[in-house]
Amino acid sequence: MTDGGLYYDASGECLKRFHVRDGLGIRLLEESGIRVAVLSGRDSATLRKRVADLGLSLMAFGVKDKAQACRALMEQAGVTPEQTACIGDDSIDLPAFAVCGLTYAVADAPAYVREAATGVLRLPGGQGALRELADRILAAQGKAAVYATADGFAGVATGQPLQR
Numbered sequence: 001m002t003d004g005g006l007y008y009d010a011s012g013e014c015l016k017r018f019h020v021r022d023g024l025g026i027r028l029l030e031e032s033g034i035r036v037a038v039l040s041g042r043d044s045a046t047l048r049k050r051v052a053d054l055g056l057s058l059m060a061f062g063v064k065d066k067a068q069a070c071r072a073l074m075e076q077a078g079v080t081p082e083q084t085a086c087i088g089d090d091s092i093d094l095p096a097f098a099v100c101g102l103t104y105a106v107a108d109a110p111a112y113v114r115e116a117a118t119g120v121l122r123l124p125g126g127q128g129a130l131r132e133l134a135d136r137i138l139a140a141q142g143k144a145a146v147y148a149t150a151d152g153f154a155g156v157a158t159g160q161p162l163q164r
Contacts, residue, residue: 001087001106003126014044019126025134026054032143037073039063041092067095074099087133088113089125104133 001022007015026036037058038051044061051059058077063069074084086093086100089109097103097116105117108124123129138144 001089001125001130003124004089005126014042014046016044016046016050017126018050019128019131021128022126022130022134023050023054025131026056028138028146029134030055032138032141032146034137034141034143035077035079037077039066039069039073039096041066065095066093067099070096070099085133085137087121087130088117104129 002016002018005017007017009015029036035058036054036056037060038047038056039060040047041063042061047061058073060069060073070084070086074081080101081099082101084100085102085104086096087104087106088094088097089106090113091110094113094116102119103117104119104121105114106121106123106125106129109117109120114120121129121132123132135144138146
């Protein structure tokens, strides 16, 4: 999740800003056995690098039909819509909201996106909203103990799953 800004360098390369806490939330979910998919209406080398750095294997870039892409990612992950949560920030995300069990809008999403969502996050996009959702999911799954010790962060920092 980004702040929605697009930045271009002198060569025309698109750069994006990612919040480190969002990345940590993604790693904590993955290490807790909760699969994370990235679905973006845009495609860029910067986004692909971030997804690779996070070690994610479920992704779709340059997507115009987010409902269809969500269904394909669900099938790939072997989950049902009821087992799926989606976070969005604009109208392009509404078709994905229609096929996912739980949907969350970031705090700075347009009013009609917030109204269409199951819930609204306290934080804006690119400012830790994805981490906020990750924390909610981990707590709801009874996996919030990952925050109780430094062990929960050691695996994330090294990119290695926790060994128990």
